[in-house]
Amino acid sequence: MQNHDKYIKRCHELAINGLGFVAPNPMVGCVIVKGGEIISEGWHKKYGEAHAEVNAIKNLPDNFDYSDCELYLNLEPCSHHGKTPPCSDLIIDKKIKKVIIGNLDTNPLVAGKGIEKLKKAGIEVVAGVLEKEGRDLNKRFFTFHEKKRPYIILKWAQTANGFISRWPLSDIKEDNWITCHQSKLLVHEWRSHEQAIMIGTNTAINDNPELTVRHVKGNNPIRIVIDRQLKLDNGLNVFNSDAKTIVVSEKEKENNNNISYLTLDKAHFTVKNIFESLAKQNISSVFVEGGALLLDSIIKSGLWDEARVFVNPDLEFKNGIAAPEFDLSKGVQSNSGTDLLFSFTNNS
Ligand SMILES: NC(=O)c1ccc[n+]([C@@H]2O[C@H](COP(=O)([O-])OP(=O)(O)OC[C@H]3O[C@@H](n4cnc5c(N)ncnc54)[C@H](OP(=O)(O)O)[C@@H]3O)[C@@H](O)[C@H]2O)c1
Known part of the structure; x- marks a missing residue:
């Protein structure tokens, strides 16, 4: 050398x-x-x-x-x-x-x-x-500087038979979990590396996630939630005061403490415009944590840079929400505890 x-x-x-x-x-x-x-x-x-x-x-x-x-x-x-x-x-x-x-x-x-x-x-x-x-x-x-949009990392977990969520959800919280403890820790570490985390409306409602870094040391990223019609309840965890939250919506609303609103009209409510608007707010990376509809829309747009997909090879749900259509065989496979992890880089 x-x-x-x-x-x-x-x-x-x-x-x-x-x-x-x-x-x-x-x-x-x-x-x-x-x-x-x-x-x-x-x-x-x-x-x-x-x-x-x-x-x-x-x-x-x-x-x-x-x-x-x-x-x-x-x-x-x-x-x-x-x-x-x-x-x-x-x-x-x-x-x-x-x-x-x-x-x-x-x-x-x-x-x-x-x-x-x-x-x-x-x-x-x-x-x-x-x-x-x-x-x-x-x-x-x-x-961020060359494409005028944040670096986008997609992440989801799926069962061996291709579901990202049990549906209907079980009342026993643990029965809805897909990944092992080690993968959960890894996700918290990944969160701490990015400037923002994004979720879709249904995930905010169904899972009520906090989207903070709790299991490892690190900064809380900005939380971004898509809520076109402003139908999310203010009491959801994603609005707690632990981190900043940006709501991407078609409707306008005044910013309030840690919550700010990014408004795009119906005709301009596209993945491309959302990402470009976030870049204008100086957000250089976004970790997208689902659900399936949000991930699918980003995959279709081609505006993603990495995907990280956990598969629990020993878990199957009878009924559920299907994972995004994605050819896992093209990924680089590794292990995360008892889960399989497939990693992708989008070079297109
Ligand atoms: N296993 C995993 O890794 C994982 C991760 C996260 C979530 N989940 C599961 O996924 C389930 C929810 O998934 P989901 O597919 O039903 O919903 P989702 O992607 O969380 O939310 C979908 C909704 O968000 C809005 N949305 C998403 N992308 C949009 C876009 N590009 N433009 C405009 N609006 C957009 C739309 O709301 P409007 O209909 O209001 O327009 C859409 O109906 C949850 O139950 C959760 O348990 C699993």
Whole structure:
């Protein structure tokens, strides 16, 4: 492995610490190297707070001599005043000799301008190291800026005979569960990675889910519930004060504490418009947790990036709601406790 690859890989390892905390910003790590040794590291820890390179520089004395140092970053440094001052100015200020970058930033506010600024200041710049790995790391960020919609992950659980829900539901709550404890924990971890969770109207009514992160440590994502006719009762768990909730509706209603309303008229109430409107609210990823009608409409639209499907191979329901039509044999199969997990990436 080349040295550049080695240090950019280290940037990726540092950057991933920001998962669930920095969105809609990218996850970025930074390594400062002198004489072949790492002398400082940093990463972007929280949205609105210091960027990776600022944190790495902060670890060293103010008057430190960077003239024979290389700075590694998995993403082009910003060149604009956002929530924090431009990082390219700081790098120039510190007279760092050489900067090695993983990916160019496709955020139009930055795109190429950060690198240009460094080069103009006489800094040697190498870009495009481990690009594929870097795009994968920041798949949410790149999708958000390039497709102007959030990164969409679909998730559901189904029985061995293809039902996502028993119907009618059993009064014994546990009899309606499909997945094992380990899969439930995994879902909570996945929730904590995304900026928002979405469900359909019937799921909000039938399951009354809280949609919060409770079984693992992590931030609660924003809850998004589709409710075209505003028929959901305010007492449902999805409206409790544990997290913010966005109601996507055809009807207008005034925002109220943690609940806000995103209104689209009937003619524009499409999956595409819903996602684009959420992107305009700075939501860069959505974890869609069902039910079948919502998932089906998104699958039909083609506007999804990943699907994660649990199958309990030992459970069958006599009657129920059918799972989305999806060819599980095309997925990558793994185990999650006693469940099977099929993972898909949509490359179309
Ligand atoms: N196993 C699992 O992973 C899992 C996960 C979640 C839910 N579930 C089960 O699924 C059941 C509910 O599934 P479901 O298919 O009946 O309902 P659903 O998808 O939760 O909700 C469907 C309703 O949401 C609205 N909706 C959904 N997508 C829409 C779109 N693209 N545009 C406009 N409106 C949209 C529509 O409401 P209007 O009719 O008002 O327009 C639609 O009738 C629940 O009983 C739950 O137990 C299972």
